[in-house]
Amino acid sequence: MKPPRLFSGGTVCTGLLGLAGVWLVLAPFWVGYQTAGTTWLRATHNDVVVGAVLVVSSLLGLFGQVAFGLRDAALWVERDQRAAAATGAQQQEA
Amino acid sequence: MRVGRYVSALAATSVAVAAGIWLLVAPWVLSYPQQASGWGPQVLTDFWTGMAVLVLAFLALALYGGTAARALRAPVASAATAAVAEPTGDEDAAPVPEAMPAQNGAAHEPAAPPPVAPAPAPATASGTLDDMLVPIATALLSDLVKRRAAASGGGNTGGEGS
Structure with missing residues (x-):
């Protein structure tokens, strides 16, 4: 049986969503509809808030992926070692 | 997983x-x-x-x-x-798979080895259906082993026993 993978295509998509959040935070200033030092427009408020939400949720998702993936990998190694020990015991008895 | x-x-x-x-x-x-x-x-x-x-x-x-x-x-x-x-410990008490080659290998010998004792019920059989099926499967296996032993012994002694 193959060991569980730590990263997958979904992980890449989650990382890209985080980058989209960074883009949303920077877009008002990058595109130029918000000048620095002036009162923020509604669009700027919206973009910064939604971008921050995207960044935080993506980071949490990636953190969960890595944390649970490491736990699954540890469980897999433990089970693999147990199966190898059982096979060795059976061969010794035979 | x-x-x-x-x-x-x-x-x-x-x-x-x-x-x-x-x-x-x-x-x-x-x-x-x-x-x-x-x-x-x-x-x-x-x-x-x-x-x-x-x-x-x-x-x-x-x-x-x-x-x-x-x-x-x-x-x-x-x-x-x-x-x-993960062996449950019942494999030692149920050497049926090893008994089958022994029966086939003893076909040319005059006396066939005695039938193997039927396998006990597995430890995992705890449900009602399993409790019903395990004795049937055990009896069928015992009968099959006896028939094979009788057939291998009968072939060498001129067709006696069935």
Whole structure:
């Protein structure tokens, strides 16, 4: 049986969503509809808030992926070692 | 394999889906300023970013959902593998697979070895149906072993016994 993978295509998509959040935070200033030092427009408020939400949720998702993936990998190694020990015991008895 | 990692990822992706939908409709909900030539830079930024976020989020949902579905089906196979890998201790008392080659190998000898004792019920058979089926399977196995022993012994002694 193959060991569980730590990263997958979904992980890449989650990382890209985080980058989209960074883009949303920077877009008002990058595109130029918000000048620095002036009162923020509604669009700027919206973009910064939604971008921050995207960044935080993506980071949490990636953190969960890595944390649970490491736990699954540890469980897999433990089970693999147990199966190898059982096979060795059976061969010794035979 | 556990599915906790996919639950957290699916939750994050669901947030991204909601954010993408909001970005698509936000220019009209929040009444962004429009230009005479068409959409302004604020509308263009939010609309196309929202579209990209929505596409990425749905792609991530599909990928995570597929992997989670495979992970949910995996415990059946892994449990079966664990049952094979972890001996219960009954294998010593049930040497039936080893007895079959011994019967076949003793076909040319005058006296066939005695039939092997029937295998005891496995420790995992705890349900009602299993409790009913295990004695039947044990009796059938014992009968099969006896018939094979009699057939191998009868072939050497001129067809006696059946």
